[in-house]
Amino acid sequence: MRAGHGAAAHAGGAPEQVKDLSDVPSFPAIYAAALDPRSRLGGKRGKGGKGGAGGGAETLPSIAYRVRKVRIDAERARDFDHLMGGPATDLVHPGVLHVLAFPVSLALMARRDFPFPLLGLVHLRNQVLQHRPVKVGDLVDVECRVRDLRPHRKGRTFEAVSTILGEDGEIIATDVSTYLVKGGKPSAAEPSGTAPSSAASAGAVPSSVASSAESAGATGANASTSDGGRSRRDFEPPQPTGRWVLGADTGRRYGAVSGDVNPIHLSAVTAKAFGFPSAIAHGMYTASRAFTEARVDLSKPLRWDVTFDAPVTLPGSVLVAFEDDPSVGTARCVGWKPARGEKGPRRCFEVEVTTLGR
Amino acid sequence: MTPTDSPRDALILGGNRIPFARSGGPYAGISNQDLLTAALEGLVARYSLQGEKLGEIAGGAVLKLAGDLNLTRESALGTPLDPRTPAVDMSKACATSLETVLHVSNRIRLGQIDSAIACGVDSASDSPIEVTPRLRRILHRAFAARTAMQRVKALSAIRPADLAPVPPRNGEPRTGLSMGEHQALTTAQWGITREAQDELALASHKNLAAAYDAGFLDDLVTGYRGLARDQNLRADSTLEKLGTLKPVFGVKSPQVAEPTMTAGNSTPLSDGASSVLLGSAEWAAERGLTPLARVIDARSAAVDFAHGDEGLLMAPAYAVPELLDANGLALQDLDLYEIHEAFASTVLTTLKAWESEEFCRERLGRSAPLGAIDRSRLNITGSSLAAGHPFAATGGRLVATLAKLLHERAKETGRVQRGLISVCAAAGQGTVMLLESVTD
Numbered sequence: 001m002r003a004g005h006g007a008a009a010h011a012g013g014a015p016e017q018v019k020d021l022s023d024v025p026s027f028p029a030i031y032a033a034a035l036d037p038r039s040r041l042g043g044k045r046g047k048g049g050k051g052g053a054g055g056g057a058e059t060l061p062s063i064a065y066r067v068r069k070v071r072i073d074a075e076r077a078r079d080f081d082h083l084m085g086g087p088a089t090d091l092v093h094p095g096v097l098h099v100l101a102f103p104v105s106l107a108l109m110a111r112r113d114f115p116f117p118l119l120g121l122v123h124l125r126n127q128v129l130q131h132r133p134v135k136v137g138d139l140v141d142v143e144c145r146v147r148d149l150r151p152h153r154k155g156r157t158f159e160a161v162s163t164i165l166g167e168d169g170e171i172i173a174t175d176v177s178t179y180l181v182k183g184g185k186p187s188a189a190e191p192s193g194t195a196p197s198s199a200a201s202a203g204a205v206p207s208s209v210a211s212s213a214e215s216a217g218a219t220g221a222n223a224s225t226s227d228g229g230r231s232r233r234d235f236e237p238p239q240p241t242g243r244w245v246l247g248a249d250t251g252r253r254y255g256a257v258s259g260d261v262n263p264i265h266l267s268a269v270t271a272k273a274f275g276f277p278s279a280i281a282h283g284m285y286t287a288s289r290a291f292t293e294a295r296v297d298l299s300k301p302l303r304w305d306v307t308f309d310a311p312v313t314l315p316g317s318v319l320v321a322f323e324d325d326p327s328v329g330t331a332r333c334v335g336w337k338p339a340r341g342e343k344g345p346r347r348c349f350e351v352e353v354t355t356l357g358r
Numbered sequence: 359m360t361p362t363d364s365p366r367d368a369l370i371l372g373g374n375r376i377p378f379a380r381s382g383g384p385y386a387g388i389s390n391q392d393l394l395t396a397a398l399e400g401l402v403a404r405y406s407l408q409g410e411k412l413g414e415i416a417g418g419a420v421l422k423l424a425g426d427l428n429l430t431r432e433s434a435l436g437t438p439l440d441p442r443t444p445a446v447d448m449s450k451a452c453a454t455s456l457e458t459v460l461h462v463s464n465r466i467r468l469g470q471i472d473s474a475i476a477c478g479v480d481s482a483s484d485s486p487i488e489v490t491p492r493l494r495r496i497l498h499r500a501f502a503a504r505t506a507m508q509r510v511k512a513l514s515a516i517r518p519a520d521l522a523p524v525p526p527r528n529g530e531p532r533t534g535l536s537m538g539e540h541q542a543l544t545t546a547q548w549g550i551t552r553e554a555q556d557e558l559a560l561a562s563h564k565n566l567a568a569a570y571d572a573g574f575l576d577d578l579v580t581g582y583r584g585l586a587r588d589q590n591l592r593a594d595s596t597l598e599k600l601g602t603l604k605p606v607f608g609v610k611s612p613q614v615a616e617p618t619m620t621a622g623n624s625t626p627l628s629d630g631a632s633s634v635l636l637g638s639a640e641w642a643a644e645r646g647l648t649p650l651a652r653v654i655d656a657r658s659a660a661v662d663f664a665h666g667d668e669g670l671l672m673a674p675a676y677a678v679p680e681l682l683d684a685n686g687l688a689l690q691d692l693d694l695y696e697i698h699e700a701f702a703s704t705v706l707t708t709l710k711a712w713e714s715e716e717f718c719r720e721r722l723g724r725s726a727p728l729g730a731i732d733r734s735r736l737n738i739t740g741s742s743l744a745a746g747h748p749f750a751a752t753g754g755r756l757v758a759t760l761a762k763l764l765h766e767r768a769k770e771t772g773r774v775q776r777g778l779i780s781v782c783a784a785a786g787q788g789t790v791m792l793l794e795s796v797t798d
Binding site: 082085237239240241242243244245249293295321322323324331338339345 | 491519530531532533534535539543547610611612613662663664665666667
């Protein structure tokens with residue numbers, strides 16, 4: 001299971017390896033590993049490998065990380081529900097599955113043969129397809145992979161895919177996180193205009209795994225008409241239906257229930273150490289809260305799609321607007337920072353939840 | 359069964375409230391139980407109910423201490439009523455005491471009870487302040503601990519931030535917006551002007567002041583703690599004075615181009631209690647009490663404000679047409695309207711919605727609008743903008759007021775008088791009720 005195997009695999013060619021982990025890894029250990037200088041200097045990484053996204057020839061390791069028989073902890077699910085402002089339900093919020101799988105995919109991305117630095121990734125988008133409900137106390141298997149490396153006008157994107165399987169081996173849910181690796185130039189063969197739709201959110205937030213200061217969001221307004229028109233300038237806020245007042249401890253509280261203790265979310269001091277002017281909310285906190293407020297029937301199959309734009313700085317508040325379309329079973333929520341002085345309003349996230357098979 | 363098939367009438371026999379005070383005013387340091395007991399004692403005295411065993415007392419408070427679980431029963435035990443009178447506590451935000459009236463009137467109509475008091479109380483001055491959920495759970499763990507070590511371990515989890523007191527939430531839990539902010543959006547959406555709101559506020563003060571001066575409230579209000587009239591009442595208010603007040607709601611909302619809602623055209627946080635005496639015709643006759651009005655029917659509605667489908671306080675705009683239809687009435691068939699003034703603009707948006715062809719078609723599915731009302735029949739003895747609005751006490755104030763007005767007008771005109779009560783409530787709810795005059 002050495003790095004060489006996975007890195008040597010040709011995309012789509014070599015058979016996938018599966019590495020079984022005995023348990024879900026802990027975040028602090030992964031982040032500590034990610035901060036280890038050896039893992040950041042990319043000399044020993046896969047082929048293209050100069051740590052950053054400089055080249056164009058990196059390949060993603062063709063390996064799956066798997067943890068079997070993970071019990072969905074009832075207390076953790078309860079704390080998660082309460083943090084999102086919802087009732088503690090026996091059917092599990094898909095955000096709980098996300099945080100269950102997240103450290104597993106993070107461990108995969110912390111591998112030496114993973115071509116990009118872990119703390120340089122920007123969470124652009126998250127898509128969950130849940131086929132059936134899960135109850136607290138259930139046992140599930142978690143499998144994580146990375147795939148689909150593509151050029152993007154600001155670097156490259158790839159997907160971290162987590163699959164949650166039931167005891168019967170059936171897929172319960174698939175959770176696809178699209179990350180941006182900033183820097184470098186897209187290859188000439190694939191001009192930015194053909195960037196995939198998942199990269200269409202121009203000004204993405206550094207979210208769960210993130211890097212330097214002003215991030216993609218700062219440059220996002222400049223160019224985006226070609227791939228989705230999600231320019232900051234275009235954003236006209238709708239009539240708000242609510243306001244989220246987020247205290248300075250928002251990141252710490254989500255860190256406590258999710259285990260994601262990325263320092264950029266925890267405090268202004270730790271965020272500054274990584275180049276952020278203040279702490280920023282976890283993207284999946286905003287996404288999960290919007291999910292709760294969307295009032296979804298958890299007993300039904302569902303889709304939960306999120307795109308992230310400007311970061312939500314802490315402490316702070318965002319306005320949100322929900323819009324339901326009962327004819328297709330969709331609830332949409334957009335969250336934004338209102339205009340302040342010279343600065344126009346900035347969209348922070350957009351969440352769409354669709355009930356399937358109604 | 360249609361409402362008129364009801365086995366028997368539930369009659370409103372009278373009411374009593376204490377003057378409403380502004381939060382932090384003369385009732386500061388006075389509890390909900392104190393206030394409610396005072397209102398009930400006045401009612402007992404006025405209608406000679408000493409030693410009476412009533413069918414039920416239904417009451418409630420919105421801002422309620424956990425220890426007040428039997429607030430109504432405990433308050434009743436402090437009065438000269440027969441201590442064997444049962445009581446129930448209910449809650450539906452600002453519609454609480456309209457719901458308590460509805461509850462006991464239904465029981466009377468069904469023959470389950472013959473007499474009742476419906477009441478409500480609130481004290482913004484003495485609202486509950488709680489501990490943080492985290493501290494609460496830590497303390498519960500510590501209480502459940504079997505050994506001293508376990509207890510110490512549980513308590514050692516307490517952090518300084520856990521000790522911060524938690525006052526009642528100012529705002530809708532599901533949206534984080536205060537009621538005023540919600541209404542500011544609705545107000546802007548319906549284009550209700552500042553002038554129209556100030557005019558309604560002024561009318562409320564003028565009407566209530568005139569009603570006090572005419573002695574109308576003499577048998578509806580009993581003084582308490584040195585207060586003889588509602589503290590918020592400004593008999594000398596003018597449009598100029600109201601016009602000087604700065605907008606307080608919607609000022610931070612980019613969707614509200616011109617904020618219009620001020621402290622003058624919004625209700626203040628208040629303290630107070632109200633009560634209403636109801637009974638069957640037989641029960642009233644046995645005691646020589648004069649019925650004022652009967653409860654004809656009631657409806658409630660709710661709107662989805664959380665996802666922006668409708669304004670937070672617009673539920674009565676839906677409940678009233680349903681109530682009218684069920685009773686074969688047009689909006690204009692009513693002789694008097696009591697529309698709770700949560701904000702002046704709440705009344706005005708509701709009226710405007712009923713006048714709107716589009717709203718009535720799109721939202722109510724009606725071919726024609728309900729139409730305008732004769733504004734000289736609206737809140738003719740003032741309402742919450744002048745009197746103040748102790749949340750759970752407002753419904754009782756409205757019912758007692760309207761019942762007396764209907765009775766007086768029926769005697770004057772020789773015709774049956776009908777009146778409407780409409781109360782909006784937090785969480786997108788509303789309760790509305792029809793009363794009809796009773797004369798000998």
